[in-house]
Amino acid sequence: MRIGVIGAGQLGRMLAQAGHPYALQFRFLDSSPEAPGAKVAPIVVGAFDDAASLRKLSAESDLLTYEFENVPVGALTDVAAGRPCLPPVDALRVSQDRILEKELFGRLGIPTPPFRAVDTSDQLHAAVTAIGLPCVLKTRRLGYDGRGQAVLRRPADVEPAWARLGGVPLVLEGFVPFDREVSIVGVRSTRGETRAYPLVENEHRDGILRVTRAPWRNARLQRAAERHLRRVLDHFGYAGVLTIEFFVHGGRLVANEMAPRVHNSGHWTIEGAATSQFENHLRAILGWPLGDTRPLCPAAMVNFIGTMPDRGRVLALPGVRFHDYGKVPRPGRKLGHATILARTVAERDRVLRRLLRLVPR
Ligand code: AMP
Numbered sequence: 308m309r310i311g312v313i314g315a316g317q318l319g320r321m322l323a324q325a326g327h328p329y330a331l332q333f334r335f336l337d338s339s340p341e342a343p344g345a346k347v348a349p350i351v352v353g354a355f356d357d358a359a360s361l362r363k364l365s366a367e368s369d370l371l372t373y374e375f376e377n378v379p380v381g382a383l384t385d386v387a388a389g390r391p392c393l394p395p396v397d398a399l400r401v402s403q404d405r406i407l408e409k410e411l412f413g414r415l416g417i418p419t420p421p422f423r424a425v426d427t428s429d430q431l432h433a434a435v436t437a438i439g440l441p442c443v444l445k446t447r448r449l450g451y452d453g454r455g456q457a458v459l460r461r462p463a464d465v466e467p468a469w470a471r472l473g474g475v476p477l478v479l480e481g482f483v484p485f486d487r488e489v490s491i492v493g494v495r496s497t498r499g500e501t502r503a504y505p506l507v508e509n510e511h512r513d514g515i516l517r518v519t520r521a522p523w524r525n526a527r528l529q530r531a532a533e534r535h536l537r538r539v540l541d542h543f544g545y546a547g548v549l550t551i552e553f554f555v556h557g558g559r560l561v562a563n564e565m566a567p568r569v570h571n572s573g574h575w576t577i578e579g580a581a582t583s584q585f586e587n588h589l590r591a592i593l594g595w596p597l598g599d600t601r602p603l604c605p606a607a608m609v610n611f612i613g614t615m616p617d618r619g620r621v622l623a624l625p626g627v628r629f630h631d632y633g634k635v636p637r638p639g640r641k642l643g644h645a646t647i648l649a650r651t652v653a654e655r656d657r658v659l660r661r662l663l664r665l666v667p668r
Contacts, residue, residue, distance in 0.1 A: 308593065309334060311368030311390075313355060313383070314375030315344030317632040317641065318569050321577070322374060323347045325585035336364040343632040356382040365390045372547065372592055374568055376402060377449055393497070393592040394547035398567040405447050405478045405564065412562045415538040419562050420481040420554075428469050434479040435465055441482035444468045446475055456514060458482065483561055485554035489523055492573040493536040494587040497546045497594040502587070503533045504580060504600045509552070509572050512668075515639065518659070519608040521575045531560050539565060548573070548588040571610065571641070578628050578646050579606030604648050605655040609662055611643040616665045621645055624658050 308331050312319045315337035323333040323344060333348035340352045351367075353360025356379040364386075365371060371392040373383070380400045387396050401407045409419045423434035425444070435442060440462070446455035457468035488511065493503040505522030506529055536551055550570035553560040573584035582590075582598025590597050614636055621629055624647075631643040645662060649655035 308332065308370065309368045310589070310592075311336065311364040311371045312344065313361075313364070313371065313373040313378050315339070315342035315350055316374060317343045317630075317634075317643075318374035319344040320347055320632065321574075321583075321585045322372075322569065322588060325577075325583055326589050329589070331589065334364060334367050336360055341635070343634060346633055355379060358382065358385065361386045370592060372588070373399065376566060376568060394545055394549065394567045395543050398543045398545060398549070402565055402567050403448055405445060408564060409478075409480075409562075411539070411542070412535075415535070415542060417535045417538065417551075417562045418559060420483050422478050422480040425477040425479050428466075428473065431465060431469055431473075431477070431479065435459065435462075438479055438481050442479055443482050444472055444477055444479050446472060447478050448476065483554040483556050483563075485556045485561070487523075487555045488552065488563075489528070489532070489555055489560075490550055490552045490570065490572040491532040491536050492548060492550045492570055492576070492584050493533070493540060494548045494584070494591050494597055494600070495540040495545045496591040496597055500597050501537060501540055502597050502600045503536055504573065504576060504584070505529065505602055506532055507572055507575065513639075515610070515612060515641075516571050517610055517612070518663070519572045519575055520655075520659075521579055521606045521608070522602045528555065528560055535560070535562065543567075546594075547591050548584050571644075572608075574630075574644055575606040575608040575646050576600075577630075578648055579603055604650060605652045606649070607647045607655055607659045607662075609645050609647075609659070609666060610641055611645070611666060612641055613638045614667050615642050616667070620665050621662065624661055625649075626654075626658060627662065 311334050313336050315335035320343040335344040335350040351364045371390050383396050412419045425431045441460045444457045488509045489506045495501045507519050507521040508523040510518040548569045550566045552563045569584050577583045581601045626648045628646045634642050647658045
């Protein structure tokens, strides 16, 4: 079985690594021949919307999937006509537009912050009046890792935010003074079998995920998250892994966004769960039985952003696994991560504090 992966970043690389024990063959499409996936499988070098490159990938694959959220949907719809492409392109289309995504959440009974579409300066002022301060202005499309956002706290913040972000479709949403951020990674197979990992707690800085603690135990919110997840999965007739990020506020879940792919907040599952999110994504799109999503022990994941820490010092910590994506360092770039496995939550948190001291902040 040959699997074509659109995008050869670290997510694609970890997908291929999860598929190797099953003798699955991988081929990537990416604009950079140096992308992390290129070190583990052959790569077609080309733009994500280049019809010839997509056709080449498609011709060399039995099944297509994607690991990158901003793949142009038009180009993908064309290749999907010739080869199965999972998760469904419609889930990608909705996830690329923060308004379509929030409208879908609303239709499925999943709470979101209040929001308004904003295309002009007048609409922005009207939306700020309707939603109230503080609020968050975001680009509707092509935003990730906190790029293309501004928090508006005072009336004087409105014009500078418009000057910085205006000119493309925007969304203004209420600022959620959350107690914590959590996410749920779920998976549905082509046969309709569905499983969910436990909720995990995520810490972001500058909009980029820094630390995930798994699992985050809250039986009531776990049930709510699984209910929300299942509605989204069933809505799309989904196959593959899908992640929903939530704010926890006032004892409730408020959805922030979804990602129709394997997710950074699921990296801990490689060593910390009975089956990793990457393996389950492959099982799901191949129509194989899904693997157990049970956590094996308390775990934490720390991203290495911009610079790598000293490997020897990280490996000297007990129960730590090290992942280097082999990328050229650049500020704000995800270069690798480490996963801590511990017998108890207290032990995990002790090792986590030591690990964080080794990671440039
Ligand atoms: P996003 O790109 O939407 O995932 O936003 C990146 C991060 O910005 C989130 O993980 C939050 O930490 C913060 N953030 C985004 N939207 C809001 C909001 N409406 N209220 C409070 N914080 C937010």
